[in-house]
Amino acid sequence: MDISLELRNNLGEKLLVNEPLKDHTNFKIGGPAKYFFTAATADELVKAYQVARELKIPVIILGGGTNVLVSDQGFAGLVIKVKNQDYKIDGLKVVSDAGVNLGFLVQKTVAVGLSGFEPLVGVPGSVGGAVYGNAGLPGAVQGFIGDWVKAVTVFRENKVVRVPAAECQFAYRDSLFKYNSDIILSAEFELMAGDKAASQELVKKYISARQNQPYHLPSSGCVFTNVPIVDASEIKQKFPQEEKLEQFIARGQLPASWLIDQAGLKGKTMGGIQISGQHANYLVNVGGARAEDVVMMISYIKQQVRDKFGIQLQEEVRYLGF
Numbered sequence: 001m002d003i004s005l006e007l008r009n010n011l012g013e014k015l016l017v018n019e020p021l022k023d024h025t026n027f028k029i030g031g032p033a034k035y036f037f038t039a040a041t042a043d044e045l046v047k048a049y050q051v052a053r054e055l056k057i058p059v060i061i062l063g064g065g066t067n068v069l070v071s072d073q074g075f076a077g078l079v080i081k082v083k084n085q086d087y088k089i090d091g092l093k094v095v096s097d098a099g100v101n102l103g104f105l106v107q108k109t110v111a112v113g114l115s116g117f118e119p120l121v122g123v124p125g126s127v128g129g130a131v132y133g134n135a136g137l138p139g140a141v142q143g144f145i146g147d148w149v150k151a152v153t154v155f156r157e158n159k160v161v162r163v164p165a166a167e168c169q170f171a172y173r174d175s176l177f178k179y180n181s182d183i184i185l186s187a188e189f190e191l192m193a194g195d196k197a198a199s200q201e202l203v204k205k206y207i208s209a210r211q212n213q214p215y216h217l218p219s220s221g222c223v224f225t226n227v228p229i230v231d232a233s234e235i236k237q238k239f240p241q242e243e244k245l246e247q248f249i250a251r252g253q254l255p256a257s258w259l260i261d262q263a264g265l266k267g268k269t270m271g272g273i274q275i276s277g278q279h280a281n282y283l284v285n286v287g288g289a290r291a292e293d294v295v296m297m298i299s300y301i302k303q304q305v306r307d308k309f310g311i312q313l314q315e316e317v318r319y320l321g322f
């Protein structure tokens with residue numbers, strides 16, 4: 001069977017072959033996708049997925065590509081980019097396709113006087129990607145997207161299923177969708193009635209708070225998740241001089257950026273990848289970085305933090321095509 005022909009017959013001229021994934025990731029890293037398809041509707045998304053399953057070729061779902069590291073070898077299957085773009089705001093209820101840009105949706109909700117999404121304003125990527133990873137701002141009150149979800153509509157085992165929030169298992173940078181193969185088609189949210197001017201001020205505050213982050217350089221955002229504090233007294237023994245410790249303990253997390261900074265790693269470079277001097281949890285592509293450079297840097301950081309503090313960092317970034 002000619003897979004390319006079968007895919008083209010089913011998906012039409014929008015099917016791309018050997019598409020460089022570096023053009024679809026915020027890191028600007030990643031080899032070619034053997035096949036690449038942009039789904040502009042939920043039906044197209046489901047159809048592309050079903051065709052790939054029938055042809056027994058592997059599939060990757062890509063949102064905005066802002067939290068992924070794609071291998072230098074690329075991906076020998078079909079990458080489906082989610083770009084369904086409808087959204088509806090009705091009273092406090094917001095229903096959004098997975099492919100809607102999150103920042104755009106935040107601005108739209110603020111513009112009609114709804115409150116709740118303001119802490120999400122600087123989170124790049126799609127609504128689907130945000131739901132998948134429960135994106136948000138640690139420290140902000142109800143600062144995660146999962147805090148506002150009523151239900152998520154997914155494609156699961158050949159059916160469209162509405163998953164109520166209580167079943168989504170939202171936690172810090174976590175959800176059910178990280179552990180199954182659901183494809184997120186859309187999400188329903190319930191926000192609060194707010195004051196438009198106050199929300200706009202909040203949005204400005206959250207945007208300016210990000211000025212210490214290297215938004216101008218290609219990256220995948222924070223590479224590691226913050227570390228849960230299980231035993232505060234043990235942490236106090238490890239870092240007796242640290243002024244910010246009480247603040248971290250109150251939040252229940254040690255910021256990964258702070259740990260990397262304490263390990264003296266800010267500014268370190270390997271190939272084209274650098275630990276940002278602005279924010280140590282960002283690895284930035286300073287020119288021609290390869291996925292291999294990132295993998296080596298991640299491994300080096302983990303080893304240094306483990307050796308110096310006995311703390312194991314975990315990746316937030318998702319590996320695709322490895």
Ligand SMILES: Cc1cc2nc3c(=O)[nH]c(=O)nc-3n(C[C@H](O)[C@H](O)[C@H](O)COP(=O)(O)OP(=O)(O)OC[C@H]3O[C@@H](n4cnc5c(N)ncnc54)[C@H](O)[C@@H]3O)c2cc1C
Pocket residue numbers: 026060061062063064065066067068082098122123124125126127128129130131132133134135136137177182183184185214215219220221222318
């Ligand atoms: C400068 C910068 C700042 C950032 N700041 C933050 C921040 O403050 N808080 C935060 O939480 N994150 C932050 N991030 C990380 C990233 O923006 C978020 O994780 C974002 O929600 C990822 O969305 P995405 O659409 O780009 O997902 P992608 O990177 O495309 O995908 C991420 C994962 O989600 C899966 N996925 C995506 N869409 C779907 C779908 N429809 N169905 C099923 N699976 C899907 C993918 O397969 C992949 O495993 C930042 C990133 C950058 C570059």
